[in-house]
Amino acid sequence: MKISYRWLQALVPELADPPERIAARLAMYGAPVEEIVRLGEELGDIVIGRVVAVDRHPNADRLSLCVVDAGAGEPIQVVCGAPNVRVGGFYPFAPVGARLPGGVEIRKAKIRGAESRGMLCSERELNLGRDHGGIMELPAEWPAGAPFAAALGLDDVQLVLEITANRPDLLSHIGVARELAGRRWQLPAFPGTTNGGDALTFAEGELSGTVGGVTVAIEDSAGCTRYLGAVIRGVTIRPSPPWLAARLRAVGLRPINNVVDATNYVLYELGQPLHAFDLRRLVGPAIRVRRAGAGEQIVTLDGVTRALDPGTLVISDAAGAVAVAGVMGGAESEITADTADIFLECAIFDPKTVRRGRRSLNLSTDSSYRFERGVDPEGCRRAVARAIDLILTVAGGTVDGEVLDVRPHRRMAPVVGVRPSRVATVLGAHFDAPQIEAILRDVGFDRVEAEEPDGDGRLWFRVPGHRWYDVSIEVDLIEEIARRHGYDAFAGRLGAFRPSSVPDDALARVEERLRGLLVGRGLFEARTVAFAPESDGEVELLNPLSSEERRLRAGLLRGLIRRLEYNFARGARNVRLFELGTAFAPGVDGGGLPREYPRLAVILTGARRPPTWSEAVEPFEIWDLKGLADEIARSVGFHIDERSGGNPGSLPASAGDGAVPPGLPGVDGSDAILDAGLSWVIRAADGSVVGRCGRLRDDRVDSPPWADPAFGLEIDLSLAVADPPAVEFRPLPLYPAIERDVALLVPESVSAAAVEDTIRAAGPPWLEALWPFDVFTGRGVAAGTRSIAWRLRFRAPDRTLKDAEVDDAMARVLHALKEAHGVELRG
Numbered sequence: 001m002k003i004s005y006r007w008l009q010a011l012v013p014e015l016a017d018p019p020e021r022i023a024a025r026l027a028m029y030g031a032p033v034e035e036i037v038r039l040g041e042e043l044g045d046i047v048i049g050r051v052v053a054v055d056r057h058p059n060a061d062r063l064s065l066c067v068v069d070a071g072a073g074e075p076i077q078v079v080c081g082a083p084n085v086r087v088g089g090f091y092p093f094a095p096v097g098a099r100l101p102g103g104v105e106i107r108k109a110k111i112r113g114a115e116s117r118g119m120l121c122s123e124r125e126l127n128l129g130r131d132h133g134g135i136m137e138l139p140a141e142w143p144a145g146a147p148f149a150a151a152l153g154l155d156d157v158q159l160v161l162e163i164t165a166n167r168p169d170l171l172s173h174i175g176v177a178r179e180l181a182g183r184r185w186q187l188p189a190f191p192g193t194t195n196g197g198d199a200l201t202f203a204e205g206e207l208s209g210t211v212g213g214v215t216v217a218i219e220d221s222a223g224c225t226r227y228l229g230a231v232i233r234g235v236t237i238r239p240s241p242p243w244l245a246a247r248l249r250a251v252g253l254r255p256i257n258n259v260v261d262a263t264n265y266v267l268y269e270l271g272q273p274l275h276a277f278d279l280r281r282l283v284g285p286a287i288r289v290r291r292a293g294a295g296e297q298i299v300t301l302d303g304v305t306r307a308l309d310p311g312t313l314v315i316s317d318a319a320g321a322v323a324v325a326g327v328m329g330g331a332e333s334e335i336t337a338d339t340a341d342i343f344l345e346c347a348i349f350d351p352k353t354v355r356r357g358r359r360s361l362n363l364s365t366d367s368s369y370r371f372e373r374g375v376d377p378e379g380c381r382r383a384v385a386r387a388i389d390l391i392l393t394v395a396g397g398t399v400d401g402e403v404l405d406v407r408p409h410r411r412m413a414p415v416v417g418v419r420p421s422r423v424a425t426v427l428g429a430h431f432d433a434p435q436i437e438a439i440l441r442d443v444g445f446d447r448v449e450a451e452e453p454d455g456d457g458r459l460w461f462r463v464p465g466h467r468w469y470d471v472s473i474e475v476d477l478i479e480e481i482a483r484r485h486g487y488d489a490f491a492g493r494l495g496a497f498r499p500s501s502v503p504d505d506a507l508a509r510v511e512e513r514l515r516g517l518l519v520g521r522g523l524f525e526a527r528t529v530a531f532a533p534e535s536d537g538e539v540e541l542l543n544p545l546s547s548e549e550r551r552l553r554a555g556l557l558r559g560l561i562r563r564l565e566y567n568f569a570r571g572a573r574n575v576r577l578f579e580l581g582t583a584f585a586p587g588v589d590g591g592g593l594p595r596e597y598p599r600l601a602v603i604l605t606g607a608r609r610p611p612t613w614s615e616a617v618e619p620f621e622i623w624d625l626k627g628l629a630d631e632i633a634r635s636v637g638f639h640i641d642e643r644s645g646g647n648p649g650s651l652p653a654s655a656g657d658g659a660v661p662p663g664l665p666g667v668d669g670s671d672a673i674l675d676a677g678l679s680w681v682i683r684a685a686d687g688s689v690v691g692r693c694g695r696l697r698d699d700r701v702d703s704p705p706w707a708d709p710a711f712g713l714e715i716d717l718s719l720a721v722a723d724p725p726a727v728e729f730r731p732l733p734l735y736p737a738i739e740r741d742v743a744l745l746v747p748e749s750v751s752a753a754a755v756e757d758t759i760r761a762a763g764p765p766w767l768e769a770l771w772p773f774d775v776f777t778g779r780g781v782a783a784g785t786r787s788i789a790w791r792l793r794f795r796a797p798d799r800t801l802k803d804a805e806v807d808d809a810m811a812r813v814l815h816a817l818k819e820a821h822g823v824e825l826r827g
Contacts, residue, residue: 031179202381354368533549537584557601775789
């Protein structure tokens with residue numbers, strides 16, 4: 001939402017804070033300012049020029065020689081290629097030495113042999129619009145040489161606000177003024193106003209009525225809950241006065257004509273969309289609010305012929321649709337230069353109905369944006385009066401009769417109660433009844449008396465129309481109290497509280513444990529959307545937000561790969577990310593709701609540790625990932641299947657029910673993400689496959705030449721152990737250990753993990769530990785084998801072992817290795 005600083009000051013004359021201070025205040029109220037734009041900063045060199053002569057260029061048919069009075073005394077010759085330059089016209093002029101927005105400097109030049117000492121500018125060249133077809137002509141008369149920005153009111157500051165969907169009341173200047181000044185705002189009189197809106201009278205109807213000879217009927221009361229219409233005759237269509245055009249330019253709108261600009265002004269001032277029809281072009285004349293018929297079409301104001309979905313709400317006359325309700329008007333009834341009588345519409349349309357129509361047409365406008373979020377149902381009469389006053393001021397004319405107000409349903413304002421005791425419990429600070437009433441009244445909530453007091457001290461407040469869409473329960477009022485009191489004004493310490501008796505969900509405990517582990521290892525948490533391209537998911541969305549992301553993701557790792565590529569594109573070499581989220585698969589037998597799987601995904605690349613002066617920077621390698629994966633797996637009751645390392649092919653089947661969670665990263669075929677030779681399977685306690693980790697294939701990551709290898713893992717958390725087993729305490733050993741080193745000739749087909757399992761199975765209970773410490777191939781080692789040296793540590797808890805006992809144990813181990821794997825003792 002773009003807000004004009006000067007417009008705000010007109011609504012709140014006492015507002016003296018600079019834009020930066022206003023931005024800070026709005027941020028504390030929950031409407032952060034994304035950008036502060038000083039509109040006139042890049043237009044300081046531009047002046048107003050008056051064209052005093054126009055001749056054809058002697059050497060070019062499409063160029064003209066213009067003589068411009070720029071207020072400097074001597075007229076200036078300018079070569080211009082625009083077709084709309086005329087003698088006596090006023091235009092923005094950039095003299096020699098001036099800089100345009102974007103940094104282009106104007107220099108004296110010869111164009112086709114004719115000297116040009118400046119430039120007449122278009123809207124696009126001044127960054128004021130998209131029109132590049134002609135020079136920007138200024139209405140009325142101006143002093144030649146006057147500063148362009150100041151003369152047109154562009155020496156303003158634009159505040160770009162981030163407005164959440166639950167606060168449609170902030171999509172207007174009056175809404176922002178209300179946030180800043182409470183009830184201390186006022187609607188200023190228009191320059192030269194006739195105050196035509198103050199003397200209006202309203203005629204009411206339930207479903208239909210007549211105004212100025214126009215019959216109005218609401219045929220779909222679900223889609224339109226209120227419709228106001230007024231007829232104004234004898235208007236003169238012309239360019240808007242400078243002050244009105246400046247207001248619209250300050251919020252990024254291009255002035256069109258005085259009547260259309262008046263409706264846009266009220267839209268941005270009060271947040272109420274309005275539309276003006278050329279009354280002469282309305283057949284009947286009649287207005288019907290109805291659903292579109294089968295095969296019905298409309299040519300909208302942008303000149304596009306659009307087929308209307310039967311569910312779309314339209315405004316029609318006696319012949320057919322003349323507007324898409326809440327979205328855009330039709331070209332057949334638009335305001336033109338020869339319009340003399342207008343029909344002014346002000347309505348309340350159902351947000352869902354407008355959203356459905358807007359989506360069916362793939363068309364979004366300022367009006368639809370507000371209607372979809374909710375327009376103040378109590379502000380219609382004020383908006384109509386304001387618009388009529390402005391139209392009569394800038395276009396003349398008279399109001400024909402009363403203003404018609406058709407309301408099929410009269411909704412009563414909601415009343416919500418709040419208990420001071422509950423406020424204290426939620427916010428941790430005491431607010432008495434007078435404080436609560438003063439805070440809420442300042443933003444429009446008036447206190448009302450309860451018909452039957454319930455004895456709990458509850459205070460009742462009437463919700464104003466501009467907050468009907470987001471305030472409905474007690475905690476909403478408590479949030480208002482906290483916002484207006486100021487979040488930074490609360491105490492920085494926690495008071496006494498009673499913990500909940502409801503335990504955390506098991507999955508929440510697992511995710512919190514994993515989050516702490518990974519953050520502690522230096523990883524950053526990522527949050528990616530669940531929508532994915534067709535190649536990354538099987539569950540198709542019925543109503544996708546974009547054609548590129550039409551499916552729900554089958555896994556998380558692909559999304560992290562895209563985040564990795566995003567970082568690479570911006571020169572980030574060291575990336576350590578993890579995400580906890582949900583993956584999706586089609587429902588059972590392809591029907592019903594999709595299945596959901598809680599997942600963890602990790603991606604690593606770049607330096608293992610931050611660079612220091614004392615050691616060289618080393619990149620992550622596969623063993624860093626394996627170590628992290630092992631730590632993650634153990635924390636949730638899983639383990640890495642050592643036998644799967646380097647095993648090509650798809651994920652092995654589960655040792656339990658044979659089901660593998662869908663969407664896990666594969667190592668072969670078109671779905672291959674991980675390198676088959678550098679990856680491992682992760683299993684649950686029952687042997688079920690729950691994940692895979694390994695090196696990402698080079699052809700699956702768009703990496704620059706300087707990037708290090710990337711590693712990733714993805715684990716399904718459906719079988720994760722919510723609470724890890726308690727740590728078992730064992731006293732320190734009292735007796736010495738005996739260690740034996742043994743070199744074994746192991747066939748290439750036998751893994752070291754298999755050898756370890758056999759040693760543990762054949763060894764005595766007092767085999768405390770064993771680990772390999774050397775691998776050798778070459779001279780003295782038979783082909784097809786390798787020498788692996790192991791160290792075995794023996795220790796009994798109740799006595800000192802004898803060499804003979806250890807010798808017997810070693811003999812049994814060697815015999816078992818030879819029987820099971822053909823492993824021989826290396827001589």
